[in-house]
Amino acid sequence: MITAALQEREHYLNASYGIKSWLLTKDHKRIGLLYLATITLFFFLGGAFATLIRIELLTPQGDLVSSETYNKLFTMHGVAMVFFFLIPAIPATLGNFFLPLMIGARDLAFPRINLLSWYLLVIGGLLSLYAMLAGGVDTGWTFYTPYSTSYSNTWVIATALGIFVAGFSSILTGLNFIVTVHRMRAPGMTWFRLPLFVWSTYATSVIQVLGTPVLAVTIILLFCERVFHLGIFDPTRGGDPVLFQHLFWFYSHPAVYIMVLPAMGVISELVSVYSRKPVFGYHFVAFASVAIAVLGFLVWGHHLFVSTQSLYAGLVFSFLSYFVAIPSAIKVFNWTATLYKGSISYDTPMLYAFGFIGLFTIGGLTGLFVAALGFDVHVTDTYFVVAHFHYIMVGGTIMAYLGGLHYWWPKMTGRMYPEGWAKLSALVIFLGFNLTFFPQFVLGYLGMPRRYHVYPPEFQVLHVLSTAGASVLAVGYVIPMIYFIWSLRYGKVAGANPWGATGLEWKTASPPPAHNFDETPIVTHEAYDYRAVMGEVEVG
Amino acid sequence: MTEHIDRVRTYVLVFAVLIALTVLTTAVAFVDLGPFSVVVALAIAVCKMLLVALFFMHMRHSTRLTRLVVLGGLLWLIILILLSLTDFATRTWVGVPGR
Ligand code: HEM
Numbered sequence A: 001m002i003t004a005a006l007q008e009r010e011h012y013l014n015a016s017y018g019i020k021s022w023l024l025t026k027d028h029k030r031i032g033l034l035y036l037a038t039i040t041l042f043f044f045l046g047g048a049f050a051t052l053i054r055i056e057l058l059t060p061q062g063d064l065v066s067s068e069t070y071n072k073l074f075t076m077h078g079v080a081m082v083f084f085f086l087i088p089a090i091p092a093t094l095g096n097f098f099l100p101l102m103i104g105a106r107d108l109a110f111p112r113i114n115l116l117s118w119y120l121l122v123i124g125g126l127l128s129l130y131a132m133l134a135g136g137v138d139t140g141w142t143f144y145t146p147y148s149t150s151y152s153n154t155w156v157i158a159t160a161l162g163i164f165v166a167g168f169s170s171i172l173t174g175l176n177f178i179v180t181v182h183r184m185r186a187p188g189m190t191w192f193r194l195p196l197f198v199w200s201t202y203a204t205s206v207i208q209v210l211g212t213p214v215l216a217v218t219i220i221l222l223f224c225e226r227v228f229h230l231g232i233f234d235p236t237r238g239g240d241p242v243l244f245q246h247l248f249w250f251y252s253h254p255a256v257y258i259m260v261l262p263a264m265g266v267i268s269e270l271v272s273v274y275s276r277k278p279v280f281g282y283h284f285v286a287f288a289s290v291a292i293a294v295l296g297f298l299v300w301g302h303h304l305f306v307s308t309q310s311l312y313a314g315l316v317f318s319f320l321s322y323f324v325a326i327p328s329a330i331k332v333f334n335w336t337a338t339l340y341k342g343s344i345s346y347d348t349p350m351l352y353a354f355g356f357i358g359l360f361t362i363g364g365l366t367g368l369f370v371a372a373l374g375f376d377v378h379v380t381d382t383y384f385v386v387a388h389f390h391y392i393m394v395g396g397t398i399m400a401y402l403g404g405l406h407y408w409w410p411k412m413t414g415r416m417y418p419e420g421w422a423k424l425s426a427l428v429i430f431l432g433f434n435l436t437f438f439p440q441f442v443l444g445y446l447g448m449p450r451r452y453h454v455y456p457p458e459f460q461v462l463h464v465l466s467t468a469g470a471s472v473l474a475v476g477y478v479i480p481m482i483y484f485i486w487s488l489r490y491g492k493v494a495g496a497n498p499w500g501a502t503g504l505e506w507k508t509a510s511p512p513p514a515h516n517f518d519e520t521p522i523v524t525h526e527a528y529d530y531r532a533v534m535g536e537v538e539v540g
Numbered sequence B: 001m002t003e004h005i006d007r008v009r010t011y012v013l014v015f016a017v018l019i020a021l022t023v024l025t026t027a028v029a030f031v032d033l034g035p036f037s038v039v040v041a042l043a044i045a046v047c048k049m050l051l052v053a054l055f056f057m058h059m060r061h062s063t064r065l066t067r068l069v070v071l072g073g074l075l076w077l078i079i080l081i082l083l084s085l086t087d088f089a090t091r092t093w094v095g096v097p098g099r
C-alpha cells in the first residue's frame, strides 16, 4: 500500500526516464547522484592503488613491485583520492543535493553550470585516468619541481591537465553555491537561521573560488617549463624550485580545508539531530568556518620548512599555523558541549560523528606537532606526516561523508539502510582505520620515511599491523556499498522525516519532488529549534 | 540591480587605449631601464587591468557586494605575493648558504 503510493507519487527519480534524462539533467539532485557515482569509482580506484602499496609494504624488501612502479602507485593513489574523490566528495554530492533543499530553494542559482561542473570533473578524471593507463606518473601528488618538469619521464602533463580541468569544476561549483546562498534563500531564512552545513559549505566555496585559480596558474607554469623549457622553477635555467612549492601549497593547504570544512558541517547537523539539541554556540561555529577559510590561506609555508625557504619565513608560517587551531578547537568543544544533557541516540550517522570528533582531534593536534618548526624538521617526510593527514582526511572527512550519506540516504532514495549492518560496518571502519594509521605515527616517529618501499627490518611489525588494518578497513568500506544498493529495492520505506529532524530538507517528501517543495517554505524558527518543532514532528 | 549600459563609443575607446598600452609595453621592452623595466611593465599592466575591470566588467556600476568580491580577489593576490616574499626577501639573512 505504502509502496504503491510511493510508486505513484512523482519525484525527481521517476519524473523522467532514460540515459538522456540523466546526462542532460539540470536537477541538482540528479547531478548530486552523478557525482556520487563518479567519485565512488575514483574512491575504489584510489583504494586499489592503496591496496597494492600496503601489500608491498608487508615485507622490508621491495619484492612485489619495482621502485618505479611503487612511485607511480603512491602518486596515483594521492591524485585519485585528493583531486577526484575528497575535494568533490561532500560539497559536490551531499552539498549539491542538499544545499538548495536546506535553504528552501528550487535548485542552485545556475543549474546548467552545475551540470557543466560535473562534465568538467568527468573530463578531468578521464584525462588523468588515461595518463594512469598509458603509463602512470611518479612525481607524488605534489608534483614538485624540477623533478616534475625536467627529470620525470612519466605522464606528468596529462595528469596535471586532468587536475587543471577538474579544478574548474571545483571553481564553478563554489561559485554556484555562493550565489545560491546569497540569492535563493526561502523567505525568513536569514543568514543566522542557516543550518551549519550551509555555513561550512559556503566557507568552503569561498576557498574553492579564491584558491583553485592559483592551482590552475601553477599547472600552466609547470606546463610552460616542461613543454617549452621556460626557466621558471628549474634552477639550471634561472628558475626557483621553491616558488613552485609556494604556489602549490598556497592552493593545497587551503585545499585541505576544502576537504574538511564540509565534513565539519555534516557533523554539526548530526550532533544536533541525534542529541535533539541546537548546536551549542551556533554563531561561534558558523564564524569558525569563515575563520578557518581565511586563516587557512596564511599558513602554507609550514609545508616548506625543510626546503630552502628562509628561516624567518618558516618562523612566521609556524606561528601563523597555530591560529588555525583556534576555530577548529571551537568547533570540537561546541559539538561536545552540544552533547551535554542531550537526549542522545546511537544511530549509525551518530556513530560516524563520534568517530569524526575523536579522529579529527588526533589529526588536528598532530597538525600542531608538525607545525612546530623544531619538531617538524625531525618528522617531515616520515610516516608521522602520513598518519597526520590520514587521520584528518580518512578518519575525519570520510567518516563525516559516510555519516552524512547514511543520514540523508532516506531522503535521497526514499528507503532506509539496514541499521544492524550499518552499525557493524561503522565499527569495522573505526577499528580498521585506527589499526591502519596509528602504527604509522609510531613508524614515522622512529624514522620510517614516506615514499620508500624498502625499509629496515625492525619496522616490519608495525607495517604488518598497518596492512592488517587496511584489510579490515577495506571490508568496512565494501559492506555499505553492498547494503546501500540492496536498500534501493529492499530497504524499509522511509517517511518524509525518519529522524525527526528540523531542517527544511525533511519538510518535503522522500525522495523529494523534482522542484523540491510543493509550496515555497516560510522559515519562522532558528535552525535546530527542537523545542519549537517537537510538536509537529512525526517520528517513524 | 540597475542595468547600466555604456555607449558603444566608450567601449571602442577603451579598446583602443588597451591596444595602445600593449604597443607601449612592447616598445618600452626595447629601452634599457635597468630594474625599472619591470616596474614600468607592471604599472602598465595594472592600468590595463583597471580599464578591463571598470569598463568591460562593469565594475563602475556594480553593486557593493560585487565590488567586495573583486576586492577579495585582489586582497588574496596580495597575500600570495606578500607571504611568498617573506621567504624570498629574507633568504640571505642567516649567513648560511641555503638558509
Ligand atoms: C584540518 C584538516 C587538515 C588536513 C586535511 C591536512 C592535510 C595534510 C596533508 C595532506 C599533508 C601532507 C602534505 C604532503 O606533504 O604530501 C599535511 C601536512 C602538514 N599539515 Fe596538515 N592537514 C590538516 C590540518 C592541519 C593543521 C590544523 C595543521 C597545523 C596547524 C597542519 C599542519 C601540517 C603541517 C605542518 C604539515 C607538513 C608536515 C611536513 O611535511 O613535515 N595540518 N597536512
Ligand SMILES: [Cu+2]
Residues within 6 Å of the ligand: A252, A253, A256, A299, A300, A302, A303
Ligand atoms: Cu598545510
